[in-house]
Amino acid sequence: MPELPEVETVVREVAPRICGRRFVGAALLDGCLEDVHSAEPLKSVLGVGLGLLPGRLVKRVSRKGKFIIIHLSGNFEMIVHLRMTGMLLFEPSERLKRFIRLEFRFEDGLKMFFSDIRRFGRIWVGPREEVRRLSGLNRLGTDPVAELFSLDDFLTIMRGRVSRRGRLKTALLDQSLVAGIGNIYADEICFRARLHPASRLEKLRPADLLALHEAIGFCLREGIAHNGTTISDFVGTRGDAGKHQQYLQIYGRTGDGCYACGEVVLKTRLGGRGTHFCPSCQALRK
DNA sequence: CCGAACCTGTGT
DNA sequence: ACACAGGTTCGG
CATH class of the missing domain: 1.10.8.50 (Helicase, Ruva Protein; domain 3)
Incomplete structure (x- = not known):
């Protein structure tokens, strides 16, 4: 799905649902994926730092290029790249439930799912500068829609x-x-x-x-x-x-x-x- | 610079 | 069985 317009659409739909909410946890539901901050030697690397999520408040959701940026309290960020088939869902269809790789929980009971058929998607959680470097976000050129682009x-x-x-x-x-x-x-x-x-x-x-x-x-x-x-x-x-x-x-x-x-x-x-x-x-x- | 790799599903 | 798919990264 996702190029700039599709990612922008996701940001506009996700933002009102999670802004002002606090994460209480994240669970890896896919044995083939690895959170590199955990010790388990699994198959693919999903990203880093899911364990840093609990207690963080969502302040804002933005986008640069095809990256989704979830701004968190304490100058942390969660960066999401959907690659080819990644999706952020709140009410997954029966068909897509099979491909849920991650479950995010908020303190009011709200759940957000990361579904990804091909497992190319990547997520990073951590201090702003670190995740921007690790994810490659800081190597992006100008965003032709979000920024002035003369x-x-x-x-x-x-x-x-x-x-x-x-x-x-x-x-x-x-x-x-x-x-x-x-x-x-x-x-x-x-x-x-x-x-x-x-x-x-x-x-x-x-x-x-x-x-x-x-x-x-x-x-x-x-x-x-x-x-x-x-x-x-x-x-x-x-x-x-x-x-x-x-x-x-x-x-x-x-x-x-x-x-x-x-x-x-x-x-x-x-x-x-x-x-x-x-x-x-x-x-x-x- | 091109192909392969990373994955899984779908269509021919 | 094979080609192809909205992305990115790696090696030759």
Whole structure:
């Protein structure tokens, strides 16, 4: 599920339910996962510091890129990255109960569950600076929605990157440049900017960069406005699907007609990811 | 830079 | 049986 708009949707749903509440415990329900602060030598590492949670008050919930930040009392934080299939749920469906990996309990009896089919998700709990370093949160670039993101900022970021060359889509997916864009929105952004995702960065024109800056803001904000994109049966915290899949312009439209020109939408492989584009509308700068 | 790895489920 | 999936990290 989760790119920036989906994670933003989760934050907006989780925040009102847990802000002002105090954690009393966290239980690991999955024998394949390991809390590295515990002594058990298990299979995968979930993160650190679940034992530091009891007694902490939730002050605020925020987001940077695809990271969820739960701000706790005592300058602690719980950082959550959902990766591919992670979800924070309060009333898990029967189907998803099977994939609950963690249970969080609050002092008023409220329970929050971390469900994660593929077990790629990660959670860190601890002092703010430590968890930001361990999780990689402090290596993120600018969040194009949560922070001011002017055209000048974008040009500066891209100039720094252009010198290294590479493909446009690879740069859009680079979380240390602009944080939060994933595979779906990268394709949508390239289509809106009318640029081929395999374009060479160093060949982009000033007008291309302007179009990309506009497309990043537009595509991500539109995704947020529709409560994210739901493909297959992933759901938000409240258990309901996003609506943005109805508005996708290029992702998943392989073999169908381009909405702009009618040409057949193609799919290729770029940087290991499925990549959708219109060969007629999207200029390849090479 | 690409592929593999980390996992599990789904669809062909 | 095999390919593929919204992410990230690692090694060659």
